[in-house]
Amino acid sequence: MRTVDLRSDTVTRPTSEMREAMARAQVGDDVYGEDPTVKRLEEAAAELAGKEAALFVPSGTMGNQVAVLTHTSRGNEIIVDSEAHIYYYEVGAPAVLSAVQVRPVVGLHGSEAIALFKSAVRGQDIHFPQTSLLCLENTHNRMGGTVTGTDVMQGLYGAAQELGVAVHLDGARIGNAAVALGCRISALTQWCDSVMFCLSKGLGAPVGSMLAGSSDFIARARKYRKMLGGGMRQSGILAAAGLIALRSVNRLAEDHANARLLAEKLAVVPGIKIDLDRVQTNIVVADIADTGMTAGEYVEVLRARGVLAVVFGPTTVRFVTHLDVSREDVEYAAEMVMAS
Numbered sequence: 001m002r003t004v005d006l007r008s009d010t011v012t013r014p015t016s017e018m019r020e021a022m023a024r025a026q027v028g029d030d031v032y033g034e035d036p037t038v039k040r041l042e043e044a045a046a047e048l049a050g051k052e053a054a055l056f057v058p059s060g061t062m063g064n065q066v067a068v069l070t071h072t073s074r075g076n077e078i079i080v081d082s083e084a085h086i087y088y089y090e091v092g093a094p095a096v097l098s099a100v101q102v103r104p105v106v107g108l109h110g111s112e113a114i115a116l117f118k119s120a121v122r123g124q125d126i127h128f129p130q131t132s133l134l135c136l137e138n139t140h141n142r143m144g145g146t147v148t149g150t151d152v153m154q155g156l157y158g159a160a161q162e163l164g165v166a167v168h169l170d171g172a173r174i175g176n177a178a179v180a181l182g183c184r185i186s187a188l189t190q191w192c193d194s195v196m197f198c199l200s201k202g203l204g205a206p207v208g209s210m211l212a213g214s215s216d217f218i219a220r221a222r223k224y225r226k227m228l229g230g231g232m233r234q235s236g237i238l239a240a241a242g243l244i245a246l247r248s249v250n251r252l253a254e255d256h257a258n259a260r261l262l263a264e265k266l267a268v269v270p271g272i273k274i275d276l277d278r279v280q281t282n283i284v285v286a287d288i289a290d291t292g293m294t295a296g297e298y299v300e301v302l303r304a305r306g307v308l309a310v311v312f313g314p315t316t317v318r319f320v321t322h323l324d325v326s327r328e329d330v331e332y333a334a335e336m337v338m339a340s
């Protein structure tokens, strides 16, 4: 049976161009700073993000957590959106690794974000922890891949700088945000102190993410990466695929068009509700409550028809378009959903 895998943009297989580049990659021991391909990747990523330096990390989670470690001290408070990946999906890491308290703020992704952030920052009081970091997410996964514009990013960064709070951007899908806005990635990342972005999602690399920031920040982050066991040896093998991934940002527009097509087709299926305003990039979130099924049951029904999606909430299901699904695959998937 034909299968269309829309669970995540992480399911892509490396292209033959990537596999060839991996086979040919010049490598060395990167913990000794001797892998030329990793160096090239780190330079290219820093340039793309408009930062002085960058660090190749095994995963987005490690990139985010190394950033939290580097920006904070034990007992600090960090402010995040209540639906942020760093808070929702990273196994409670800020508490364990950085020993910081996470302050989840509802709605920190929206138009009220600047006011909400300002009122969440702690003042001087013997009882309070020190607020040292604001974490943003763009695009925002749990909000359905929504984009935060440069104006809000700028406003938040300005407010944070005034209050002495550093800003880390979880930009796992920052390329999707830039493509949706028609701007360069650096037009967004200029409004943060550090940014993590994934090579292993829509950009199609098999493994890896980048953390970018000032030279001093990255030098300190490099030690934390080592501490967490993320110092890799001949990782130029992986970086070679990452270099190709970095060149494929513009391709993400195809994923956005496919997600739009899928959303429009699913939105008219009885029992399915989709907020089309939130379908801004490569993610489609469907509310299936009216089918009378739970999201878990619904995902199984779809699986039996060859369409793979993930449970996103009690009655919500997420579909993600990516490099390995074509427009035709999406049309087929929509037909299978309609027939379910």
Ligand SMILES: *Cc1c(COP(=O)(O)O)cnc(C)c1O
Pocket (backbone or CB within 6 Å): 058, 059, 060, 061, 062, 064, 085, 086, 137, 139, 140, 141, 170, 172, 173, 198, 200, 209
């Ligand atoms: C996927 C993702 C991450 C983590 O990346 P991994 O490589 O899976 O650890 C972080 N933030 C967001 C928003 C993500 O979508």
